[in-house]
Amino acid sequence: MTKPTGYRSAKLTVGCKEPNKDHDSVINTTQILVLGAGIGGCIAALALAPFYSVVLVDLHSVPKDRVGECLAPAAGRILHKLRLSQLLHQGHLVSHGLLSYWGSETPKVVDQLVNPDGHGWHLDRQLFEQQLRDVAQMRGVSCFWPAAFIQSKQQAEGWCVELQHESQRTEVHCQLVIDATGRHSRFARSLAISRHNLDQQLSVWLTAEVKVRKHISVLSSAAMGWWYSAPLPKLPFAAKNMSQSDGSEGQARLFALQIQPGQLDKSLSQSSHCFLKAAAEAPGLGTLVQQIVPGTEQLHELVAANSSKLSVGCGTGWFAIGDAAMSFDPLSSQGIFNAMATAMQLADLLIEHGLHHHSTVALYQAQLDSIWQHYLQHRKHFYALVG
Numbered sequence: 001m002t003k004p005t006g007y008r009s010a011k012l013t014v015g016c017k018e019p020n021k022d023h024d025s026v027i028n029t030t031q032i033l034v035l036g037a038g039i040g041g042c043i044a045a046l047a048l049a050p051f052y053s054v055v056l057v058d059l060h061s062v063p064k065d066r067v068g069e070c071l072a073p074a075a076g077r078i079l080h081k082l083r084l085s086q087l088l089h090q091g092h093l094v095s096h097g098l099l100s101y102w103g104s105e106t107p108k109v110v111d112q113l114v115n116p117d118g119h120g121w122h123l124d125r126q127l128f129e130q131q132l133r134d135v136a137q138m139r140g141v142s143c144f145w146p147a148a149f150i151q152s153k154q155q156a157e158g159w160c161v162e163l164q165h166e167s168q169r170t171e172v173h174c175q176l177v178i179d180a181t182g183r184h185s186r187f188a189r190s191l192a193i194s195r196h197n198l199d200q201q202l203s204v205w206l207t208a209e210v211k212v213r214k215h216i217s218v219l220s221s222a223a224m225g226w227w228y229s230a231p232l233p234k235l236p237f238a239a240k241n242m243s244q245s246d247g248s249e250g251q252a253r254l255f256a257l258q259i260q261p262g263q264l265d266k267s268l269s270q271s272s273h274c275f276l277k278a279a280a281e282a283p284g285l286g287t288l289v290q291q292i293v294p295g296t297e298q299l300h301e302l303v304a305a306n307s308s309k310l311s312v313g314c315g316t317g318w319f320a321i322g323d324a325a326m327s328f329d330p331l332s333s334q335g336i337f338n339a340m341a342t343a344m345q346l347a348d349l350l351i352e353h354g355l356h357h358h359s360t361v362a363l364y365q366a367q368l369d370s371i372w373q374h375y376l377q378h379r380k381h382f383y384a385l386v387g
């Protein structure tokens with residue numbers, strides 16, 4: 001691929017891990033500003049950096065530990081294209097499939113053997129995001145964190161975007177903004193673009209070490225919502241845990257309950273004991289719960305796990321990718337892949353047509369609409385199976 005005309009290097013003077021301390025005196029200029037260095041933002045920055053100057057910004061200097069670990073097999077193609085496959089060779093687990101009790105007490109094996117893309121992965125999420133950030137820095141992306149998007153002004157040649165680093169404000173001038181800030185869609189929402197929620201689903205999640213090693217996830221529907229449990233490469237927030245699975249016979253595991261707020265008994269999100277008592281009653285989870293190493297359970301903060309989408313995912317000079325554009329029910333296990341895929345679809349359009357082509361907005365919006373329609377069909381199909 002050739003560089004589109006108009007290519008130039010970033011004039012931004014921010015550092016790599018340490019932000020520039022002299023914000024007030026610097027006018028930072030770049031072609032593309034990516035807000036959010038989650039998986040979507042990093043993939044967009046990596047795909048675009050060989051062709052444009054890219055600045056990547058995130059609220060956090062180090063990626064946060066968070067729920068969401070299952071990487072779909074199709075993601076392997078994107079990682080291969082960006083020469084990132086080696087990142088998965090260490091620190092992550094291979095995922096061979098799922099034992100599904102969805103609408104039935106009789107388990108069904110959903111085996112990745114039949115998937116043309118092969119196996120998936122159980123990510124160490126924090127490690128993976130850090131790996132992507134590190135490669136982005138190595139490949140010439142100007143990285144700036146911790147810095148929060150505050151506001152923007154659209155100008156004749158693009159945007160003037162205001163960022164906050166601790167007590168300081170700085171401006172970045174760019175031709176195009178990519179909103180990769182996750183389900184809060186910080187940039188799009190600042191433009192008064194509305195976000196529609198299909199439901200209000202929440203996720204209560206707990207991590208623990210279990211005494212058995214089972215490299216398979218378990219999915220289980222229940223009257224109040226649905227459960228899943230998946231192996232993890234390591235326990236999150238490791239220092240706070242009394243025991244670690246590394247080197248022992250045991251295994252770190254995630255247990256998560258997805259539930260609508262009206263169904264949620266507060267004790268489930270406040271007490272590990274209540275949460276695990278309920279989990280033990282879900283088909284397929286009882287044995288795993290019994291095998292938890294006492295004292296290793298950690299109940300985490302409730303998180304939003306609903307399906308939602310921006311009313312429009314792009315406009316003149318800006319594009320939303322990943323969760324910022326649309327977020328999926330975790331049942332799909334497609335959120336991370338979607339973040340990567342929308343980043344790549346957008347990058348392909350921008351590399352092919354340049355930053356200002358009149359049809360890019362319509363083309364990208366049509367791609368988002370198509371993804372959303374497919375997602376809705378799948379979602380309807382799966383929930384119909386459990387009434």
Ligand SMILES: Cc1cc2nc3c(=O)[nH]c(=O)nc-3n(C[C@H](O)[C@H](O)[C@H](O)COP(=O)(O)OP(=O)(O)OC[C@H]3O[C@@H](n4cnc5c(N)ncnc54)[C@H](O)[C@@H]3O)c2cc1C
Pocket residue numbers: 035036037038039040041057058059060067068069070071072147148149150180181182183184186203256303304305321322323324327328330333334335336337339
């Ligand atoms: C309970 C649960 C389980 C899930 N399980 C899975 C799973 O197994 N598999 C799967 O594929 N998906 C799963 N998902 C979905 C998946 O986690 C998301 O789809 C994915 O994280 C989207 O990536 P992203 O890069 O678009 O956004 P995010 O991961 O949300 O990243 C957004 C980034 O933007 C930064 N940011 C936010 N605001 C600002 C700001 N103002 N200024 C600067 N930076 C900012 C944040 O710090 C963050 O780094 C799950 C989700 C939930 C809720």
